[in-house]
Amino acid sequence: MNSNSALVPLADLLVVDDTPDNLRLLSTMLSEQGYKVRKVMSGPLALRVVSVASPDLILLDINMPQMNGYEVCEKLKADPRTSQIPVIFISALDDVWDKVRAFEVGGVDYITKPFQCEEVLARVKNQLTLRWFSKQLSDQNIRLQQEICERQQVENALRQSEAREREKSQALELTLSELRRTQSQLIQSEKMSSLGQMVAGVAHEINNPVGFIYSNLFIARQYFQDLSKLVELYQKAYPNSTPEIQEIIAELDLQFLKEDWQKMINSMQVGAERIQEIVLSLQNFSRLNKSDLKPVDIHEGINHTLEILQYRFRAESYSHRVSCPEIEVIKEYGQLPKVTCYVSQLNQVFMHLLSNAIDALENQPPPRRITISTEVGTGEWKEDREKENLSKDKDKYTQYVVIRIADNGSGMSENVQKQIFDPFFTTKAVGSGTGLGLAICYQVVVEKHQGQIRCISAPGEGTEFIVEIPIAQEYLLSEGH
Ligand SMILES: Nc1ncnc2c1ncn2[C@@H]1O[C@H](COP(=O)(O)OP(=O)(O)OP(=O)(O)O)[C@@H](O)[C@H]1O
């Protein structure tokens, strides 16, 4: 098989012709070229031979008794097992329609008798090469498809394992955030209980000395009044006393001393009262262990917290900070019923919100203002509860108090707002903020009291925190929420 022998392996040919001479001539000629040649003399015989072992090419005569070449070819093409075998027609018919018909029924070539040996060989070789290449192509195609299939399987497996990994990492993230929450709760309760103990201790220690200063002031005032009465009596009885006494009276400016002493005692009394108020606030604020639910006046809690933070509202400088202008606190309190809540925890919420507001006002130009407003809610809460379908008896949930704490400070970007309730999120300098304040507020308001906390803010436009606490707390908790 000359030039293509390297590519095309020894081919198996089938020659079909009812004329023995033709058959012999063709088969000798092809055998001499190295092809393996099978010969049959009729169409049905040809189909049987092909069904036993498929040849690589068929040379098919058209004019045959019993079954002509076209019919044989049609049958071969109709069977998927034999449809790929190339068929070259060999015929004495030279009409163009015969040739057209030959191609129509699936022939690949047409040789007219009498034929030239070289022509037959060239056409056979041509078809065999074509078939070989097309087989290579289809093999390659199959291999490629297999490869694609395998890759898809690998890809699917990868995707599945990726999904599994993602699930795992989500679960881990959840655990981590749960851990952080627990950690922040622990730190907070530790912090608050030690702070509470310290505050309670300090308040107690101050309370006693202030108590006796306050009560002695009353007696001191009385003593002084008695003494000054005595001096007046002396002056009346002895208007012309000794020059020495006259001199001392002039020196002391007795009249001024009497007036100033009154003023001093008064301001000492105001100061002592103030200390007593602060002590009371500290004691109220630090009732940390008394965490039982009870009905309280929310305004009292806010006022105590404001009292404790008083020093930060004043205009003068405090601690290491430079002097800041005064912060004006505007109270717009509405009529509130008593709210059943964990009072010390709610006080902590007010403390954190107010501290944050004060921090946000630092370095802001006057007027620096914090507005605290309260009211009984009228619908928002109810809607939410209804949406969540948490109760059959929704009226119980419609009563809630709304506390708004607004400042005209620095405000927050949207990005910051998204993270403020995350434990340990802070924009403050290292050491000056733990980032727990709002996380605690969230826990206390949402988890402890089934309330809501949210904020409205924009950079440069201040911030408003809105806290909503259901009034019927006991009812909520007894239902196990
Ligand atoms: N009123 C506010 N105005 C502007 N930013 C605020 C306000 N309140 C909170 N923030 C922002 O939210 C962050 C988180 O507040 P949070 O109270 O949780 O922590 P912190 O104040 O930074 O630290 P900590 O309260 O633990 O000392 C703050 O760092 C601040 O960026």
Ligand SMILES: [Mg+2]
């Ligand atoms: Mg804070």
